[in-house]
Structures are given as C-alpha cells and as structure tokens.
Amino acid sequence: MKRYEVIVVGAGPSGLSAAIEAAKRGLKVIVFDENEKPGGQLFKQIHKFFGSKKHHAKIRGFKIGENLLEEANYAGVEVALNATVIGLYADKEVVVRRNDQVFHYKGDCIIIATGAAENMVTFPGWTLPGVIGAGAAQTMMNLHGIKPGKKVLMLGSGNVGLVVSFQLLQAGCEVVALVDAAPQIGGYGVHAAKLSRTGVPFYLSHTIAKAHGEDCVTGVTICEVDSQFKLIAGTEKYFDVDTICMAVGLSPMSQLLKMSGCLMEDNPKRGGQVPIIDEFGETSVPGIFAAGDVSGIEEASSAMIEGRMAGVCVAEYLGYCTHEEKNESLAELKKDLESLRQGMFAPANRGKKITKTEEGIEISDSLLKNGFVAEQEIERYPGVVHKSGIHPVIECTQNIPCNPCQDACPKGCISIGENITNLPVVEDENVCINCGMCVASCSGQAIFLVDEDCGDGSATVTIPYEFLPIPEVGEKGFGLGRNGERLCEATVVSVKSVKAFDHTNLLTMRVPKEYAMSARFYAS
Amino acid sequence: MNTIVDRTKDIGEFIPQPDDDMLICRCEEVTKGEIRRAVHDGMWTITEIRRYLRTGMGLCQGQTCARLVKGIVARELGISMAELEPAAARSPMRPIEMKVLGNEEVTDLWQ
Numbered sequence: 001m002k003r004y005e006v007i008v009v010g011a012g013p014s015g016l017s018a019a020i021e022a023a024k025r026g027l028k029v030i031v032f033d034e035n036e037k038p039g040g041q042l043f044k045q046i047h048k049f050f051g052s053k054k055h056h057a058k059i060r061g062f063k064i065g066e067n068l069l070e071e072a073n074y075a076g077v078e079v080a081l082n083a084t085v086i087g088l089y090a091d092k093e094v095v096v097r098r099n100d101q102v103f104h105y106k107g108d109c110i111i112i113a114t115g116a117a118e119n120m121v122t123f124p125g126w127t128l129p130g131v132i133g134a135g136a137a138q139t140m141m142n143l144h145g146i147k148p149g150k151k152v153l154m155l156g157s158g159n160v161g162l163v164v165s166f167q168l169l170q171a172g173c174e175v176v177a178l179v180d181a182a183p184q185i186g187g188y189g190v191h192a193a194k195l196s197r198t199g200v201p202f203y204l205s206h207t208i209a210k211a212h213g214e215d216c217v218t219g220v221t222i223c224e225v226d227s228q229f230k231l232i233a234g235t236e237k238y239f240d241v242d243t244i245c246m247a248v249g250l251s252p253m254s255q256l257l258k259m260s261g262c263l264m265e266d267n268p269k270r271g272g273q274v275p276i277i278d279e280f281g282e283t284s285v286p287g288i289f290a291a292g293d294v295s296g297i298e299e300a301s302s303a304m305i306e307g308r309m310a311g312v313c314v315a316e317y318l319g320y321c322t323h324e325e326k327n328e329s330l331a332e333l334k335k336d337l338e339s340l341r342q343g344m345f346a347p348a349n350r351g352k353k354i355t356k357t358e359e360g361i362e363i364s365d366s367l368l369k370n371g372f373v374a375e376q377e378i379e380r381y382p383g384v385v386h387k388s389g390i391h392p393v394i395e396c397t398q399n400i401p402c403n404p405c406q407d408a409c410p411k412g413c414i415s416i417g418e419n420i421t422n423l424p425v426v427e428d429e430n431v432c433i434n435c436g437m438c439v440a441s442c443s444g445q446a447i448f449l450v451d452e453d454c455g456d457g458s459a460t461v462t463i464p465y466e467f468l469p470i471p472e473v474g475e476k477g478f479g480l481g482r483n484g485e486r487l488c489e490a491t492v493v494s495v496k497s498v499k500a501f502d503h504t505n506l507l508t509m510r511v512p513k514e515y516a517m518s519a520r521f522y523a524s
Numbered sequence: 525m526n527t528i529v530d531r532t533k534d535i536g537e538f539i540p541q542p543d544d545d546m547l548i549c550r551c552e553e554v555t556k557g558e559i560r561r562a563v564h565d566g567m568w569t570i571t572e573i574r575r576y577l578r579t580g581m582g583l584c585q586g587q588t589c590a591r592l593v594k595g596i597v598a599r600e601l602g603i604s605m606a607e608l609e610p611a612a613a614r615s616p617m618r619p620i621e622m623k624v625l626g627n628e629e630v631t632d633l634w635q
Binding site for chain 1: 623
C-alpha cells in the first residue's frame, strides 16, 4: 500500500487547483482521474471565460486547462490517468483500478473533486440514438472533432445549453431551436444574444413532447407548457432533426464522499446529494475535503478557487503552513470567490426573478423571453451611446461578474469601476482608436464598433466573428438584426485577426446608415 | 442515518398512466410503470426499489437514472425528492470486471 500526504480524486479544474496549492507548499500529492486525459471539462471549453483578469477572464477554457497542468507539473503534482477510484473509506484508504489491477493507497488527507454528471429528462423516444447530453456533444465536437449531428434541437437554456448551442453552430451544425420549460432564459443574456443574432429561435415555456424515429432520431415535437409544466394540447411544433441535445442541469457525483461516511444532505440549491462542508470544503470527516461541483453545482472559475482553498487547508492540517499563512491565503481566495458570486446570476439569486439591474435599469424582457434585446430597449443601457466617428457600442445588459473590456481599451473609453458586476459604461470624452481590443476581449461577444455615419449614407459595424470560413473582403452579404433577421445588404470591408484577439476575428461590414444601430451579424 | 419511513401512510391505488411503458433505467430496462408499481408493492425506499427491480445496478451505475427514479418514487409517495434517502454508496463505485476486482496488488504491509 502506497502512502501519499494528499490524494486528490478528479483532475478537473478544482482537483488540479487543490493539488497545486498543496504541492507547492511541499506536500506529496497524487491526483487520480478515470479519464485518459486530465483537465475534466476544461478541455472541451473552447469559449472565452468570464470574470476578472485574476479569474482567467477572456482566456479560453482549454487554455486555462493547459496552464493548470503546467502549474501542476511545476509544483511536482503526480497525475495518474486511467486510474478509476472505486472505493474510499473513512480511514482515508483509496482503492484504485489501474489497468487490470486494483491498488490500495493511503492518504493523510483526501480531496474529492469528482465533479458532476448530466441530468436527463424523459419523453417518449428519449432512449433513441441521437438523444444525447450537451456534454457529450461537446466531447464529440471539441475533443474528437466529430459533428454530433446535422440538425440539432437543444433542450435547456442555461449557460451550458447556450454555450454548447453556439459551439454546435461553430462546428457547422444547424441548431433548429433552443427549448426550455422555464418561462425565461436561464443563462447569460449575452450568450443567448450570440445565438439569436445567427437566427436560432428560442421556445420558452416549451418542452419536448416526443422524439420521433424507429432506430434513431428523425424528428422531434415540442409543445408549450402551462405554469404547472403540463403540456398544452394543440401547441405542438414539429422539427426535422437528427440530434436532440439535453442541457438540463447537473448532479454532483458525490457517492465517494457518502461511502466514506461524510455527512450528506439533499440540497436542491446545490444540485442534489452533497456533503455537508464548512466554508473551505472540509467535510464532517476530519481530513476529507470536497471541492468544485461535487459540493454544489457552479462553474469552473469558482471550482478552481474552491480547490485552492481545500489545498491550503490540507497544507495547514498536515503542518506545512502556519495557521496565519492559511488564514491569509484563505481570506484572499474568499474575496475572489465572493466577487464571482455576485450579480443577477449569483447562487444566492437562483430562482429569483430580477427585473432591474443594480443600476436600476429595467432588464430587457425580450432578452429573457426571445434571446435578444429589442431595438426599443437597447438604448437604455450605459454601453450604448451615439457619437460621431467610430465608437464602441456595448450591449451588455445584465450584472454579471466580468470586466476584461475595461482593461482592454488603451484609451480608457470603457469603465466598469470597482464593482465587477457593473454594466460597462462608454465614456463620452475619450476617443476610440478603432483598435478592436474591446471587441475581442468580450467573452459575451457583446461589443461592437460602430461608425454611425461615414458621410456617404453608409455606416460601418465591426462585429466579433468566430465562424469558418472567414468571409473575404469585398464580399457582399446581409446584415442581420439582433433576432437574426436579414435587415439589409452588407459589404465586408475588413477582417482583422491578430494574435491578441485570440481567434476572435473582427469583421467590419458596411451597411446603410439607418441600420448602424441594428445590424449585429453578417451572413453571406 | 436512515430516516424513519412511515409505512402507514395511504398512497392510494396504483393508477395506470399512459407513459408507464417508458424506459427509465436503460441499463436494466426498467420502465416507469414497473417503478410506480413497485412503490405500491411496498418498496418505499430507493434501496428497496434497487433490490426489487435492479434500477441503477447496471453498467452506468445509476448515473443517468438515479435522479429520474428518485423523482418517480417521490411523486408516487407524495413527498419531495429531498426527503427520500438515496441509495447506499459502496465499492466498487464504477463497473469493474470480477477478474480485475479480484486482482489486487499484493504488498507486504510492513515494508
């Protein structure tokens, strides 16, 4: 039986972060993961993350994964892959399957960071091939380079559903509809707006009534639901699809903790069965910690901080740092975590209907119901201004913890202030130099550079563009509205893609000037 | 840690539903109707349901259906999902061939 000071189960964002914090204080750490590659879900995340600079904002998920692995390697963390933990006992013995053998390990401390599994909903036909989890779709596309299907219907409008739908579009699939039984969109408005402007329709207060097909999915019928989530007869809509994707929430994979004797609770706010933990992740069994989604569903950025907290606690528990050092580190991590748990999507606000931003501006009703801010609503936000010459237009309308745009502008045109969830404000006196850094820095792709009047009856609109093929300069196509409708003819004036934009191309199109404030996407 | 299950409660008769033939546990091919009927047969805890019908005992070890089964049983009993004690968690946590489970690394404990 091999001994380690710390055994971490799960090499995802929280597990790796925990291992790093422990190892860099001198502890002997091993991380077990059942997968053949480390990183958990991070390597499937090809989009830019939200947050502040410190939270790896505007860095793409897989890059954060690469950085974490590098950091773990440097700290001397041993990562054991294809190593399936099949048992955990209260005396901190861990039983692991590696190849065709079972091994026993003993840890002085255990950190469980096993993450979560996808939920499913049932409907007639839900077991047909072609009905898959959104996570599975992401694995196929982003890890294996396989298109999950040609025509996809997404169920679930939380951030997972929104982000994966966009990635399906990027992979060249057609997303025929985004459906959610809830009366309003669950995820970030900016993610929804990204989909809407490409023409994906949203069906709120709808659910799947039936998946059609004999051997595989050939179609799907959705149906409106009433306030009790009962199907309303006569509201059926049929779509021709070969894939149905489900993004209906996650459940913590907490069985190992339960098995080891940690006190558990069923907490719907945390996603299901979770261990009862203190503020920094220690369970009821001294020396066993939990971090990340396994202790309550959130997202990768907070999972990384929770992991670091557990790592620091373990170091102190085993005498590798003083109580004071621990408290100092924890205080800072706690501050970071709290700043991520702010805004209208904060865990504390789950289930609440928020009608006004922190600034007192009404939330766009159309954004919550249709996935885009209506034209008559957009002018009320502080990022939407009119000026002569090129200037940024920031269609960021909800309080989310994110502020890279503020630092991106070298001229100080954009300000968010101390409070990370503030809506970005476009400063009147500072002059935009058309560098495009703000457009590329916005993880929500909500910043546009607009020249409302070029003097010849036309306007130019620069949009973030993350699709292939990249349109050629001079190409004639159409300017699409926020709802994806074709508004006008548009000509591609330039396409910029420099390294600092990190694969967000900046496409500038010329449109008739009356569409300067409404054309927000380009289609050839 | 088991909570007391009050088995004197009247949950009424089993009433057939149109979607009773829907598969819930795919690995062990258990339908919604079978789960609902099991509750009326007196299986009021997830552990009992699991032993009676083998739901969640297949290849995926309940990864997909555990929550669904819990929802169906809770609804049948007229309680919330949170009130229902989840099934016991025990090794092996993941499906494993017997020949591998029996192939333990043998070391001298005192080395």
